[in-house]
Amino acid sequence: MIDKQRQMRKWFIYFGFLFLSITTNAQGLINITPAKVWLDNNGVPINAHGGGVVFFEGTYYWYGEHKLEGKSEAQFADGGIHCYSSRDLINWKDEGVVLSVDYKDSTNDLAYGCILERPKVVYNKKNKEFVAFFKLYFRGVGYETSNVGVAVSKKPNGPFTYHHKFHGGGSPKGSGDFSMFRDDDGRLYHLTVRKPDKAFVIGKLDSDYYYPEGDYQVGKGIELHTEAPAVIKRKGVYHMLGSGSSGWKPNVARYYTANSILGEWTYHGNPCNGYNNVDSLGVEKTYGGQSSYILQVQGKDDAYIALFDIWKPENPITGRYIWLPIDFSSGKMVINWRDTWNFAAFSEKKSEKRSFVDPQSPKDAAPFMLPDSDNLLAGKWTLDFSDEFNDNIIDTNKWTVENTTRKRVDITLFADDKQVEERNGNMFIYYRKSTINDTAYNAGRFNSKGKYAPTYGFLECRMHIVKPNGHQMAFWMMPEGSGMKAPEGVDGTANDGAEIDIMEGNKSNAYSNGLHWDGYAKPAHKSNGALMKTPGIHDQEYHVYGFEWTPTYLKFYYDGKVVRVMDDPKLIPQVAHFIYFSGSCFGENNWVDGDIRKNEFIQKGGVDKSYIDYVRVYKNTTEK
Ligand SMILES: [Ca+2]
Numbered sequence: 202m203i204d205k206q207r208q209m210r211k212w213f214i215y216f217g218f219l220f221l222s223i224t225t226n227a228q229g230l231i232n233i234t235p236a237k238v239w240l241d242n243n244g245v246p247i248n249a250h251g252g253g254v255v256f257f258e259g260t261y262y263w264y265g266e267h268k269l270e271g272k273s274e275a276q277f278a279d280g281g282i283h284c285y286s287s288r289d290l291i292n293w294k295d296e297g298v299v300l301s302v303d304y305k306d307s308t309n310d311l312a313y314g315c316i317l318e319r320p321k322v323v324y325n326k327k328n329k330e331f332v333a334f335f336k337l338y339f340r341g342v343g344y345e346t347s348n349v350g351v352a353v354s355k356k357p358n359g360p361f362t363y364h365h366k367f368h369g370g371g372s373p374k375g376s377g378d379f380s381m382f383r384d385d386d387g388r389l390y391h392l393t394v395r396k397p398d399k400a401f402v403i404g405k406l407d408s409d410y411y412y413p414e415g416d417y418q419v420g421k422g423i424e425l426h427t428e429a430p431a432v433i434k435r436k437g438v439y440h441m442l443g444s445g446s447s448g449w450k451p452n453v454a455r456y457y458t459a460n461s462i463l464g465e466w467t468y469h470g471n472p473c474n475g476y477n478n479v480d481s482l483g484v485e486k487t488y489g490g491q492s493s494y495i496l497q498v499q500g501k502d503d504a505y506i507a508l509f510d511i512w513k514p515e516n517p518i519t520g521r522y523i524w525l526p527i528d529f530s531s532g533k534m535v536i537n538w539r540d541t542w543n544f545a546a547f548s549e550k551k552s553e554k555r556s557f558v559d560p561q562s563p564k565d566a567a568p569f570m571l572p573d574s575d576n577l578l579a580g581k582w583t584l585d586f587s588d589e590f591n592d593n594i595i596d597t598n599k600w601t602v603e604n605t606t607r608k609r610v611d612i613t614l615f616a617d618d619k620q621v622e623e624r625n626g627n628m629f630i631y632y633r634k635s636t637i638n639d640t641a642y643n644a645g646r647f648n649s650k651g652k653y654a655p656t657y658g659f660l661e662c663r664m665h666i667v668k669p670n671g672h673q674m675a676f677w678m679m680p681e682g683s684g685m686k687a688p689e690g691v692d693g694t695a696n697d698g699a700e701i702d703i704m705e706g707n708k709s710n711a712y713s714n715g716l717h718w719d720g721y722a723k724p725a726h727k728s729n730g731a732l733m734k735t736p737g738i739h740d741q742e743y744h745v746y747g748f749e750w751t752p753t754y755l756k757f758y759y760d761g762k763v764v765r766v767m768d769d770p771k772l773i774p775q776v777a778h779f780i781y782f783s784g785s786c787f788g789e790n791n792w793v794d795g796d797i798r799k800n801e802f803i804q805k806g807g808v809d810k811s812y813i814d815y816v817r818v819y820k821n822t823t824e825k
């Protein structure tokens with residue numbers, strides 16, 4: 202049908218001044234050049250706008266809007282869904298139009314003249330079926346009332362068969378731009394802008410991925426009229442890229458994260474940096490693009506690509522694509538403009554030595570030691586690790602939030618990601634009654650296991666600890682190795698690793714510190730704990746807990762003062778330990794003041810909390 206040669210010549214006339222979107226660098230790596238014309242295997246510019254990418258059995262499939270040649274958006278340029286396939290994300294084979302508008306039957310939902318936008322395809326494992334979703338405005342209806350069109354295929358490269366439609370957002374006016382997100386449990390979510398109120402709403406689909414199941418919920422924290430959403434889940438955190446609303450014209454990108462797909466979402470501003478030299482546009486216009494999808498690269502560590510469209514409403518088939526790698530090295534999404542790049546961008550990042558120091562830590566940060574405690578040379582401590590907890594997103598490069606269950610004599614304690622939250626400059630740990638059953642409670646826990654584990658140093662944490670009443674807060678360390686396991690760790694010493702309790706807030710007007718070593722099983726288990734008398738500890742919001750760990754002694758600090766010294770050589774750990782923060786609840790017990798079952802505030806549904814302003818670890822530069 203299409204005279205490829207003729208079309209190609211025409212393209213070169215349109216774009217004679219632009220280079221092609223793919224070039225090869227000196228090392229033979231193929232480069233992606235954002236915003237330049239991207240040709241398929243036939244030498245024809247890729248025609249898949251506002252789309253998304255699915256990976257299936259070793260092949261990527263790129264689905265997008267097929268724009269008709271010679272038509273402006275006002276003249277109805279939508280021809281259906283166009284598919285391309287690739288094994289390397291760079292060389293794309295034209296798989297053709299896999300769902301076409303109907304040029305003959307003007308009563309068909311897909312009758313030519315309809316608006317068919319932003320197709321997103323998802324694979325349904327249960328039905329072994331590919332399900333395509335798209336914004337659908339019927340011929341002659343305009344943009345006021347929208348449907349979500351659904352088409353299905355047994356094969357990724359189609360053809361797709363139109364199946365049905367529904368009104369998104371639970372609104373009779375339907376919904377606008379959207380993202381389909383499949384969570385780890387296989388449930389599919391439709392995240393979209395509801396019409397006519399422009400609220401951003403999130404709905405769950407049935408297990409066939411055909412219809413919404415239950416009501417949509419408003420995505421708390423997401424600004425009205427957020428368009429072009431693209432969602433991924435990375436290390437337990439949901440990240441959403443989107444845009445403002447200004448028709449076909451570009452605007453500023455928006456970035457949100459959440460610990461649950463339903464929210465609450467936290468706004469992080471514009472994740473983009475740099476300048477598109479092809480179109481001479483900066484981040485205030487998102488390089489001239491609008492987000493459409495975030496693609497996870499297979500076989501690479503932590504590799505994601507943000508996909509944007511440069512819309513050309515006067516001649517939409519000439520719209521171009523901006524694909525840029527996402528930098529998650531800070532835990533947050535950062536998108537930097539690159540004139541040209543290749544997949545080495547991802548592996549390079551892996552080998553880079555990443556700093557664990559939070560850029561928000563004060564430049565002159567030093568351990569808090571009052572003058573009478575300061576038996577150390579000034580300036581010998583340098584910051585090795587820190588988290589100021591100031592950007593409302595848990596840095597998963599440093600921390601793992603636990604999902605664990607612990608059974609006590611009379612209660613069960615569940616830790617999960619809803620019990621740990623970074624907000625308002627602090628990391629919060631929550632304590633509450635669980636909905637699971639009458640003897641179940643929740644308390645948050647997180648640690649740096651496998652991510653950061655110092656040997657020696659000065660650890661310091663400024664925090665507010667819950668006043669114990671059947672619950673407590675702890676700041677402690679555990680060995681990365683087998684020092685607390687039996688029989689490996691049983692050697693009569695803590696040298697091979699110990700539970701180091703820097704602070705356990707178990708009593709009113711006091712807290713505990715100390716060590717456990719040689720495992721927890723009797724008779725090998727040993728411990729050496731002490732109660733620090735700290736009158737008024739709960740009267741003041743924050744206190745600073747410090748721990749000086751050297752090869753020959755341990756010193757515990759409270760608000761800058763040494764409160765305890767240990768120097769028995771057998772009790773000085775000499776191996777790497779990771780950091781632990783944990784909340785706990787107790788029923789009948791001798792350890793913490795109170796009994797959670799008699800804690801009226803908790804029993805009445807109250808949520809108690811501890812919160813951490815910062816944690817910093819310093820290394821002694823004169824050692825080693
Ligand atoms: Ca953070």
Ligand SMILES: [Ca+2]
Binds near residue numbers: 690694696698718
């Ligand atoms: Ca031992």
Ligand SMILES: [Ca+2]
Binds near residue numbers: 589627814815
């Ligand atoms: Ca802070």
